[in-house]
Structure formats: C-alpha cells, structure tokens
Amino acid sequence: MTRPTLRVALIGNPNCGKSTLFNALTGRRQKVANFPGVTVEWVEGSYVHEGTTVSVLDLPGTYSLSPDAPDEVITYDVVHGRAAGLDPVDVFVVVLDAENLERNLYLATEVLELGRPTVVVLNRIDRLPAAEMKVDVVELIHALGAIVVPSVATTQEGLDRVRHCIARAPDVPPSDLRASGAITDGQNAERRYEWISAVMARTVTRTGTRGTRSSDRVDAVLLHRVWGPLIFVAVMAIAFQALFLVATPLASLLQLGLGSLSDVLRGVLPAGDFQSLLIDGALGGVGSVIVFVPQIALLFLFIGALEDSGYLSRAAFVMDRFMRPLGLQGKSFIPLLSGYACAVPAIMATRTIPQTKERLATIMVVPLMSCSARLPVYTLLISAFVPAVTIGYVLTLQGLALLAMYIFGTVAALAAAAVFRRTLLRSDTRALIIEMPAYAKPTIRVLLSTVWQRVAVFLQRAGTVIFAISVLLWAMGHYPQAGTPSAPVSEEAQLAQSALGQVGHAVEPLVRPLGLDWKIGVAMVASFAAREVFVSTMATMYGVPQHETVHTELAARLRDARAPGTGRPTYTRAAAFGLLAFYVFALMCTSTIAVTVRETGGGWQGARWAALQFSYMLVLAWGSAFVVYRVALALGAG
C-alpha cells in the first residue's frame, strides 16, 4: 500500500461546496446537497498527482474556528492536530463561496493566521454574473497573501490548477496576516470584519444594486406564516401521490421480468427441492423486495430534489413554529425529514444541533419517521386492504392511505419528542438561527448519482440479508417434511408442521390479540432484522409464483386467505390496519440501532439509549396495533 505523502484538509463554511470539490478531486461520491450541515464527520479520499499520493479530508462546515455544534468540533480538532487517529495535515484548502465572499473570508483569515501552507479555492465563480458581482482575484491574492484559485467544483473548472497549487503549497512561504499587521492578537470579530470589509471594497465590484433579490421574493411566499406551511404540506402530498401513480407501472414491468426469469428457470431445472429453493425461496424472496425499487428510487429522487433546490432550510424554518411547543427547534426538522429516506444518515445529521438534549431527543424519535424500508410493507398491505378508488380526478384512496402512514409516523415522532423533552431530556429550547442557501436548480447528474447509490444499498441488502433470510425461511418451511413421496400432504399442512410453523405457533399468542395468525407472526419476527423481510417472508410462506405481478398476487392471497374450518377471512381489514400501525412504529433495523449506540456516546451509555429507543418503539407499536385493531373492529372493519 502506498503511504500518502501529502495530507490535505478541505475547510470552509457550511454549504460552500467542499464535498463537491472533494468528490471532484478524489472521484468519491460523498453526499452533497444544498443546505448547511450535510457533512457531519470527516471523510477521507485520495488522488495521485505527478506521482504523489494526496490524501484529502473533507471536513464538516464551520463558520469560525470557535466550535459550537459537535460537527464543528471535529473540524476544530483536525485543524489543531488533535483529531484521534489522524496524522497532522500538511496543506489546508480553504473553500470560499464566491457569492458569499465577505462571510466566508472570516474563517479564511482564521485559518491563514495559523501560518500553515494554505490554498484558497474561490468556488462557484460561475454564479457571480447572476449575482451581479465581479471578484478581482489578483487583488484578493495580494490582500490575503495566499494562493487563490478560482474554481467551479460542479463542472470541475479550475480543478487542474487546484491540484497543482496543492502540490506546490508546502514550498510556498505561508501567508502571515499577523506579520503584515492585518490581524493582531486578541482582535475581536468586529475588527476582523472591518479588515474584511476593506478587502471586499478592493476586490469585489457589484455591477447591480444590492437590494432585494429574486430569491427574496420567493422567500416572502415560502417563509410566510400561512402560505409556507400550506405549501410544504402540498409538496409532500403531491410527492406521495406520485409514489403510487408513477411507480406502479414501473414496478409491474419489473414483475413481468422476474416472472419471465422464473418461467425460464422452471423450464431448465428439473422439478424438486433445488428448483423450489431457487424459484420459491431465493427468487421469490428477493424478487418480492426488488419490485419496490421504482418506489424507493422515486422517494430518493424527491428528497434529493428538495435538498438540492435549497427548499429544505426553508421548510425547517417554517416548521420551527410548530416544533417549538414540543421542545424541538427547526434544526431538528432536517434530520426528521431525512428520516423519510433512511434513519441512519438522519441520525448522523443531528450533529448539526448544538444543544445536547435537543439532539438526543431528535435521535430518539428519528426512527419513527417512515423510512424507505417500510415502503414495501405499506404498499403490500395498502394494495391488499385499501380499495383502489379514485377521489376527484387526481387523488387515490391508496395514495392517501400511504400519506396517512407518513403522517402517523411524523406525528408520533413529534409527540415522542415532546415526552422526552418534558421528562428525561428536559432543558430550554434554543432559539433558531438558520442560513437560507441560495436557490439552485438540482443537478440531474448529482441527483441520479444519489438515487443510484441509495438504490444500490437497497439492492445490496436484497442480495445479502434478504437473500439469506429467504433461503433460511424456505428451508424452515420445507423441513421437517410432513408427508412422503408416496403420501404427500397439502402445502398448508406441510407449512404448519415445519420448523417455520413451529416458530409461528410459538409467537402466535403475541400476535393473536392483534387479529393476526402465526404466519404473520413469523414474518414479523423475521423482519426485526430488516423491515422489508416481511414482504419476502410472506411471499415465501404463501409460495407466490413469479408470474406476472408478485406483490399483486401476494396482496390477493392475503385478501382472499380463509381460516380453515370457518371459511372466514384470515386477515380482516381491521387486523391489516393494526399491522400497518405496528410497522409505522416498530424499530426493525439493526443498522439504526448500531448508529444510535454510536451517536449517543457509544459503549454502555450508547447501548442504554439504543435499548430505550428499541423498547419504547416496540411497546408503542404493539399498543397502537392493538388499539387500531379494536377500534377498527368496533367501526365495522372486521
């Protein structure tokens, strides 16, 4: 392994384009988005320049070297060589957002004061004409006494110069703002800004009037006390309708493909256990989850578009008013909304919340937000038990039911946060100060890259965890065999006698009060490893053939299942609604548990928080399922 010979750290204000530059330099695919606080821990990548391996650290954004939030502490530690497990940095690369130069220069002066080799990258120079600004780069070089490289990280403009300057930086005498008298010891922020203002006057020319921007007119509507929240709800409603309307035809196409593959395998392989294992077990289980890729891709496309447009910070500000009575502030809203995609990065995103107890409360409730792994379960149960009727011209009852699941999760998360903030995590709520990033048109390339990365993670889970569980469940469902080749028994009898059936009967007392049978009990137990396993387990247990539409077929089988003897439906609508409630609230994700342990302090302290999180969500899930089932029964949904 080549030892890195040059260690570089990217430093800059939040949302100035550090991660985009990092990706451009190293070829990595670190998450980027248009709101402050996307990067919350250091990430390392590397590239080779003229035979030298350059190791690059992408650091969380910070406004100054006086840290406030946990993510800013990481940057402070790296800059001062105190980060555990990291070698000292050779070259600092200060990334400046050219559009917000005055504010960005504050941090730049603090870094330049350190007297270490530094390269200043003037990023986003392509936005200057629209902002009616011109920057005199030569004058800026003179003022800072440092190397300044203009660049557009998104299009990789100026990247070669950046690489070249980084390589030469150790040989260039570092800027010394103290020696030049620009900065003096103990200088306060006001004096520093005075110096920056003088530099701005020499380097920046404004070709237009510095008054109201077009984005301010948009903000007047989006941040409005009444229109702001209404627009947010409308945006969410449209998105969840689209998930059902647009993704369904795509999912049907995937199902057709899987059905054809199944037919081919059935024609090629001799009938027997191996054929059944491959088609009913592996392909049935994995395929039943893969068909949800279009829904999941659309969900990530929607969240990615929100992030890249700059709307997310606006939504956080608008929602602050509603979250404050619950003990949270608007900054908690971004992790909560990210939880719609996946709880793991959402929990990490809480590092931008400076107040410890607010952050802990947010971590404890993030998994209540309906993540993408719940989507297959929701879709299956809603398809099976909610009529496919249209309301008006555009709304569908199934789409509204899906929206309701997300609303239940969100309301539960906010209510749970209120309880935590009034009991275990009581403290004053900090006032909200949040930066509104400039609006930007989402970059298709970046959006598609983000969607692909997320879908790849989902497919990886399908190919590993879900595959393994599907094969295991198939084996448990087929052995021990109840019949003999000369006296075969029905599929139902075989399943009941199998190892899977015995596990199911053991857990049945726990699910019977919810109106559910042992088969659902097995699927619930299996899905504690990963929620989407519920669908594959049901597909495996019901032996759904890979013809035409897997989840449509499975939905029909659930709807039409009849109890032996009585002929009454095995799963009533009331039980299905209760089951939906269970999946809204239950924490069934080992990755989420692991990240909660880490982000709440690690070790025993983290384990205790994670145990509390798992337990309260399980109690909430079972209790809600029971109440929903009983209420629905009383309302005649039996």
Add this chain to the structure above:
Amino acid sequence: MYEGASVGIVDRRNGVLLDVCGSRLALDATMAGAIVVDPTPA
C-alpha cells in the same frame, strides 16, 4: 457566528430574515423579538 458583521433586514413578517455579509440568515420570532438595537455614538 456573525459577531461584528453589519446586517440588513430583508423581511420581518415571520421572524426576521437578515442579509448578513450577502448571506440570508433566518431568525425565529422569539429571537427576532428579543433583538434590541442600540444607537452607536457617532
């Protein structure tokens, strides 16, 4: 984080939206209501 910077008010119908060194900074209503502006001696 913006100590010492000159600020301008862009909008104050819902909290306050400030122009701080070219950036837009939103403050919630509680904080906006608590701001006291002291005249600086000439």
